[in-house]
Amino acid sequence: MEKTILSGNEAIARGAFEAGVMVASAYPGTPSTEILENIVHYPSIDASWAPNEKVSLEVGIGASFGGARALVTMKHVGVNVAADPLFTLSYTGVRGGLVLVVADDPELHSSQNEQDSRNYARFAKVPMLEPSDSEEARAYTRLGFELSEQFDTPVFLRSTTRISHSKSIVFPQEPLSPSTETGLVKDPAKFVMLPGNARKRHYDVEARLEKMAEWACDQPFNRIEEGTSDIGVITSGISYQYAKEVLPEAHILKLGLVHPLPKRLIREFAERFEWLYVIEELDPIIEEQVRAMGIAVKGKDTFPICGELTPGRVAKAISGKEASPAFSHDEVLPNRPPSMCPGCPHRGVFFGLNRLKAFVTGDIGCYTLGFMPPLSAMDTCVCMGASIGNATGISKVLPPEERKRVVAVIGDSTFLHTGINGLMDMVYNDSTATVIILDNSTTGMTGRQDHPGTGYTLGGEKSYQVDLEGLCRSVGVKHIHTIDPYDLDETRDLIRREMERPEVSVIITRRACMLHKRDILERKPPLFVDPDKCTACKACLRLGCPAISWEPEAGEKGKAQVNRLLCVGCGVCEKVCKFGAFGVCDGE
Numbered sequence: 184m185e186k187t188i189l190s191g192n193e194a195i196a197r198g199a200f201e202a203g204v205m206v207a208s209a210y211p212g213t214p215s216t217e218i219l220e221n222i223v224h225y226p227s228i229d230a231s232w233a234p235n236e237k238v239s240l241e242v243g244i245g246a247s248f249g250g251a252r253a254l255v256t257m258k259h260v261g262v263n264v265a266a267d268p269l270f271t272l273s274y275t276g277v278r279g280g281l282v283l284v285v286a287d288d289p290e291l292h293s294s295q296n297e298q299d300s301r302n303y304a305r306f307a308k309v310p311m312l313e314p315s316d317s318e319e320a321r322a323y324t325r326l327g328f329e330l331s332e333q334f335d336t337p338v339f340l341r342s343t344t345r346i347s348h349s350k351s352i353v354f355p356q357e358p359l360s361p362s363t364e365t366g367l368v369k370d371p372a373k374f375v376m377l378p379g380n381a382r383k384r385h386y387d388v389e390a391r392l393e394k395m396a397e398w399a400c401d402q403p404f405n406r407i408e409e410g411t412s413d414i415g416v417i418t419s420g421i422s423y424q425y426a427k428e429v430l431p432e433a434h435i436l437k438l439g440l441v442h443p444l445p446k447r448l449i450r451e452f453a454e455r456f457e458w459l460y461v462i463e464e465l466d467p468i469i470e471e472q473v474r475a476m477g478i479a480v481k482g483k484d485t486f487p488i489c490g491e492l493t494p495g496r497v498a499k500a501i502s503g504k505e506a507s508p509a510f511s512h513d514e515v516l517p518n519r520p521p522s523m524c525p526g527c528p529h530r531g532v533f534f535g536l537n538r539l540k541a542f543v544t545g546d547i548g549c550y551t552l553g554f555m556p557p558l559s560a561m562d563t564c565v566c567m568g569a570s571i572g573n574a575t576g577i578s579k580v581l582p583p584e585e586r587k588r589v590v591a592v593i594g595d596s597t598f599l600h601t602g603i604n605g606l607m608d609m610v611y612n613d614s615t616a617t618v619i620i621l622d623n624s625t626t627g628m629t630g631r632q633d634h635p636g637t638g639y640t641l642g643g644e645k646s647y648q649v650d651l652e653g654l655c656r657s658v659g660v661k662h663i664h665t666i667d668p669y670d671l672d673e674t675r676d677l678i679r680r681e682m683e684r685p686e687v688s689v690i691i692t693r694r695a696c697m698l699h700k701r702d703i704l705e706r707k708p709p710l711f712v713d714p715d716k717c718t719a720c721k722a723c724l725r726l727g728c729p730a731i732s733w734e735p736e737a738g739e740k741g742k743a744q745v746n747r748l749l750c751v752g753c754g755v756c757e758k759v760c761k762f763g764a765f766g767v768c769d770g771e
């Protein structure tokens with residue numbers, strides 16, 4: 184077949200298709216999201232968004248137990264959510280092959296922490312493949328299904344942002360046909376993990392890893408690339424590319440399987456060198472295991488443990504000197520902090536929360552930007568779904584007057600991911616905090632994916648739409664209000680009233696994301712500022728809208744200005760201006 188250029192994520196989707204995968208399930212999360220968005224183009228695969236990563240893994244497990252090959256994908260923190268089924272799946276093993284793709288995010292390009300998923304491979308005793316480019320992403324995904332069935336285990340495929348989002352050459356292969364042997368099989372000793380069965384399976388898990396570690400010493404994915412210097416390097420993943428670039432003469436042991444490690448191969452390789460580096464991003468996973476074998480290496484004493492490696496960082500760590508950049512430029516680039524889009528329906532809510540001096544327990548989504556000045560209206564942000572539990576907890580330790588200030592904010596996708604449990608707890612245990620569900624009808628932050636609250640599937644088909652009001656009512660919330668967040672005054676008044684209420688109440692602010700992919704928006708002409716009416720009070724600037732800027736040279740004290748190309752006509756600024764300085768452009 185023709186070679187092609189694919190991103191790592193596109194290549195993983197291709198590899199899954201080639202492996203005859205029948206079921207793919209995921210919850211979006213950068214940098215893993217595009218895998219499922221690409222898989223949907225292979226009609227032989229039943230691909231779907233799950234409401235969270237635990238459910239997506241459980242769907243994959245079910246498909247595997249039914250005899251099909253299944254792919255499950257998530258970002259690194261998703262594994263925390265899916266960890267419960269994962270650890271027991273390690274014991275049951277599989278029927279159809281199961282590959283769990285986990286995409287790590289060194290440097291936190293779009294994440295709340297930098298955890299290294301290789302720890303999960305060791306912790307859950309699940310083998311892990313780690314590709315170094317798109318072709319390996321394709322080939323290792325395919326291989327992962329073979330290993331999964333050969334060793335009766337789920338298999339991790341670890342990617343990182345650089346692998347997932349960089350493009351390189353891929354050599355697609357003919358796809359296999361999906362299994363024809365799906366169906367129900369009763370095998371409680373394998374699939375029912377009660378103590379009596381699980382105790383025995385634990386022995387199988389340990390034996391499987393030992394067998395794999397020895398077998399992996401002779402496999403082509405763990406290979407030695409001979410060099411000419413007296414330096415040896417053990418590496419894997421994207422770090423392999425940096426090692427090749429910075430130390431082109433070194434001998435390299437490239438590991439494609441990063442758990443379990445091929446100890447015999449490592450020992451044979453290490454014996455040949457006085458000077459041995461382990462170059463790996465984030466945690467010293469390989470390094471510590473190699474040291475435990477009694478082999479001296481240079482690892483995290485030389486290379487940084489935090490952040491991404493780059494060729495420059497690797498070179499500097501080795502030589503102590505700053506490497507010359509691949510390209511340079513003289514211009515000073517303007518600082519562009521992230522901000523909510525013009526017309527974002529979340530803006531007015533945070534404007535109101537700021538004015539009301541609420542203490543806001545936050546969550547993860549576009550709305551996390553509510554913590555940024557000038558809105559400055561978010562005080563905590565821990566993980567998806569945490570806002571509601573955090574509000575309950577903090578309320579418990581506050582005097583009644585202070586308690587009123589506590590408001591939890593959470594997006595619609597995040598509420599259905601893991602927020603609903605917190606709300607259940609809130610009602611059950613008599614909390615008093617106010618919860619705002621910011622319903623923009625999409626999973627905005629990761630690129631506008633559908634979820635059960637949008638009523639559309641991954642494939643774009645209409646489906647059942649969860650009724651958020653009904654859901655809140657069903658867990659016992661008595662006070663539920665729905666409001667349009669563009670209505671600034673009403674939104675603020677409603678929040679103020681509900682904050683006073685000594686009972687749980689939920690406010691659903693409902694308006695579609697400005698970038699919504701289905702055209703459900705009322706787009707309006709842009710606004711302008713009438714310089715004769717602008718008093719330079721700067722109230723509009725407190726909205727933090729990227730379409731509004733300050734023109735210091737205009738008038739005596741300066742004037743506000745609207746960028747017509749950015750403005751989407753939401754009109755929120757018009758409502759903030761007490762002097763009627765904002766008007767709608769004619770003839771648009």
Ligand SMILES: Cc1ncc(C[n+]2csc(CCOP(=O)(O)OP(=O)(O)O)c2C)c(N)n1
Pocket residue numbers: 210211212213236258260261264294295547548549550567593594595596597598621623625626627628629
């Ligand atoms: C466990 C976990 N899974 C996935 C993500 C990636 N992620 C961050 S926020 C978010 C959802 C955002 O959607 P929503 O709550 O509707 O808010 P919006 O961005 O639309 O305002 C996702 C999927 C994550 N941070 N953690």
